[in-house]
Amino acid sequence: MPVDGSLRLILPEIIVAGTGLLALTAGLVSRRSRLPGFVSMLGLAAAAYFLLAEVAGETTQIWSGTVLVDGFSTLFKAVFLGIAALIALVSFDYIERNGLPAGEFHLLVLLATVGMMFMAGSLNLITIYIGLECLALASYALTGMLRGSAKSTEASLKYILIGAISSGVILFGMSLVFGVAGSVHLAEINAALAGGTPMLPVLLAGMVFLVAGLGVKMAAVPFHMWAPDVYHGAPAPVAAFLITASEAAAFAAALRIFLVGLPAIQEHWTTVFVALAVITMTFGNVTAIVQTNMRRMLAYSAVAQAGYVMVGLAVASERAVSAMIYYLIAYAFATIGAFAVVILLGRYHPAEDIADYRGLGRRAPLLALTLTVFMLSFIGIPPTAGFFGKFYLFQSAVAAGMPWLALIMVLNSMVSIPYYWGVVQTMYLREGETDAPLPAPAGVRWTAAIGLAATLILGLFPDQVVQLVSAVQVVPALLSGGL
Amino acid sequence: MPGFAIEGYVIVSVVLFALGIAGVLVRRSPLVMLMAIELMWGAAALLFLAFARQFALMDGHVFSFLILVVGAAEAAIGLGLIVLLFRAREAVDVDEVRELRG
Numbered sequence: 165m166p167v168d169g170s171l172r173l174i175l176p177e178i179i180v181a182g183t184g185l186l187a188l189t190a191g192l193v194s195r196r197s198r199l200p201g202f203v204s205m206l207g208l209a210a211a212a213y214f215l216l217a218e219v220a221g222e223t224t225q226i227w228s229g230t231v232l233v234d235g236f237s238t239l240f241k242a243v244f245l246g247i248a249a250l251i252a253l254v255s256f257d258y259i260e261r262n263g264l265p266a267g268e269f270h271l272l273v274l275l276a277t278v279g280m281m282f283m284a285g286s287l288n289l290i291t292i293y294i295g296l297e298c299l300a301l302a303s304y305a306l307t308g309m310l311r312g313s314a315k316s317t318e319a320s321l322k323y324i325l326i327g328a329i330s331s332g333v334i335l336f337g338m339s340l341v342f343g344v345a346g347s348v349h350l351a352e353i354n355a356a357l358a359g360g361t362p363m364l365p366v367l368l369a370g371m372v373f374l375v376a377g378l379g380v381k382m383a384a385v386p387f388h389m390w391a392p393d394v395y396h397g398a399p400a401p402v403a404a405f406l407i408t409a410s411e412a413a414a415f416a417a418a419l420r421i422f423l424v425g426l427p428a429i430q431e432h433w434t435t436v437f438v439a440l441a442v443i444t445m446t447f448g449n450v451t452a453i454v455q456t457n458m459r460r461m462l463a464y465s466a467v468a469q470a471g472y473v474m475v476g477l478a479v480a481s482e483r484a485v486s487a488m489i490y491y492l493i494a495y496a497f498a499t500i501g502a503f504a505v506v507i508l509l510g511r512y513h514p515a516e517d518i519a520d521y522r523g524l525g526r527r528a529p530l531l532a533l534t535l536t537v538f539m540l541s542f543i544g545i546p547p548t549a550g551f552f553g554k555f556y557l558f559q560s561a562v563a564a565g566m567p568w569l570a571l572i573m574v575l576n577s578m579v580s581i582p583y584y585w586g587v588v589q590t591m592y593l594r595e596g597e598t599d600a601p602l603p604a605p606a607g608v609r610w611t612a613a614i615g616l617a618a619t620l621i622l623g624l625f626p627d628q629v630v631q632l633v634s635a636v637q638v639v640p641a642l643l644s645g646g647l
Numbered sequence: 648m649p650g651f652a653i654e655g656y657v658i659v660s661v662v663l664f665a666l667g668i669a670g671v672l673v674r675r676s677p678l679v680m681l682m683a684i685e686l687m688w689g690a691a692a693l694l695f696l697a698f699a700r701q702f703a704l705m706d707g708h709v710f711s712f713l714i715l716v717v718g719a720a721e722a723a724i725g726l727g728l729i730v731l732l733f734r735a736r737e738a739v740d741v742d743e744v745r746e747l748r749g
């Protein structure tokens with residue numbers, strides 16, 4: 165295995181990490197400028213180019229199985245790169261206005277992205293754990309970045325305490341699984357458990373710890389306590405980043421750990437995930453109804469959406485996995501687009517209450533229209549991407565013989581209509597205190613436009629996207645014949 | 648490996664982990680909570696070492712080293728935050744930090 169040949173496969177990660185250092189340097193050279201943001205976006209574009217031109221289509225493991233390159237990891241890496249680029253785009257104005265150190269901000273976002281790329285790109289528990297921590301440590305620092313704001317510091321403290329506990333729980337679960345199976349490689353764990361499950365109680369304890377620890381990262385009820393506070397207190401672009409990319413990374417890691425490593429005890433974790441999915445979506449939707457703050461409403465809606473995605477994890481069929489990935493992509497674009505409007509409004513109304521959206525239909529007609537489309541996508545109204553995301557999850561649940569789970573999803577979607585639609589009503593039907601137009605910075609406008617375009621394209625051509633997505637496999641082909 | 652009994656290590660590790668959880672739940676100072684969390688991480692590292700010894704595998708040893716490294720990084724960020732918090736409101740009790748709720 166030539167060294168240069170294997171380094172080529174993680175070139176995108178290397179480029180992203182290097183770009184982070186460049187962005188930091190750029191921030192030091194010229195304080196308070198837009199340079200670090202441009203550096204970051206250029207680096208992400210270069211990484212995406214190498215990922216799609218050089219790495220895509222390969223399926224191989226390198227470095228004693230610590231890093232894996234396959235369709236699944238490439239797709240997730242592309243999603244992470246795209247989200248990071250959108251976050252860089254939307255935060256130009258936010259960074260300037262709040263006096264955030266631009267170099268450090270982009271460095272941390274890029275390092276978190278590298279962590280997520282390794283979480284999706286490995287079957288080795290050690291690498292997955294390091295990726296997870298790389299993401300988590302950067303997120304804690306990003307959350308506390310508004311140094312003058314008590315809310316931001318508080319959110320960061322809560323995040324690091326809960327996050328560190330969840331890391332401890334994940335570690336304990338991993339060590340129990342290691343103790344039973346005698347390996348930290350998921351494929352070898354699967355092989356060791358294939359002939360029967362010795363010490364089943366210990367293995368189940370390990371599984372429960374893993375579910376609980378990863379549940380914290382996915383913001384699944386009852387491990388969600390940190391999520392509303394962090395999504396409310398963190399700088400708005402960071403909140404959008406955590407809701408979309410961090411959650412997607414947690415689901416990517418969970419898919420690998422449970423589908424590749426622990427299919428031997430699938431009946432047990434399926435039960436747990438079904439219960440978690442039902443509790444999570446119900447609690448998230450019901451709590452979101454009573455929120456008066458826009459960001460807390462979006463935070464509880466994120467909890468509810470995590471519940472929908474978890475339906476795919478509970479069903480765990482090939483169809484369900486592609487539905488999950490489609491849903492995560494669709495949700496990411498709509499969320500970042502919605503946050504672009506939240507960032508713009510936050511500039512004039514720091515309280516970020518839903519009441520502040522009164523009269524937005526007149527003050528910023530185009531942005532109000534895009535926000536309406538995002539809300540429709542969250543509810544799941546065709547022809548937006550959210551509808552097809554829910555539809556595919558629904559289909560996979562029915563096909564797997566769990567029609568009642570699909571029914572609970574539909575009921576939950578109905579429960580969610582009032583609070584999403586409430587925002588739209590506030591924008592168009594209630595008079596604002598002022599009719600002064602809201603000028604939007606270019607970064608915000610472009611992010612909202614990209615989110616809108618993606619939401620509509622995913623919704624108008626769902627079959628093509630699903631074909632692309634369903635080509636990837638959680639269990640890479642090179643492993644299905646045994647190691 | 649004569650005289651190596653895995654049970655003892657597992658029991659110590661489980662006790663350490665339980666102590667860590669109890670510490671997080673009972674103590675209200677973020678500083679002490681971080682220490683309790685370190686106890687949980689230490690429990691997991693000990694378990695990795697014990698199993699690595701039992702299977703004669705290097706993976707567990709590597710993992711426990713990495714746990715120590717990440718723990719140090721986490722402590723650095725955690726302590727930085729606590730200093731920031733203390734400067735802002737001279738409070739180091741998590742119950743007093745409650746602006747965000749609902």
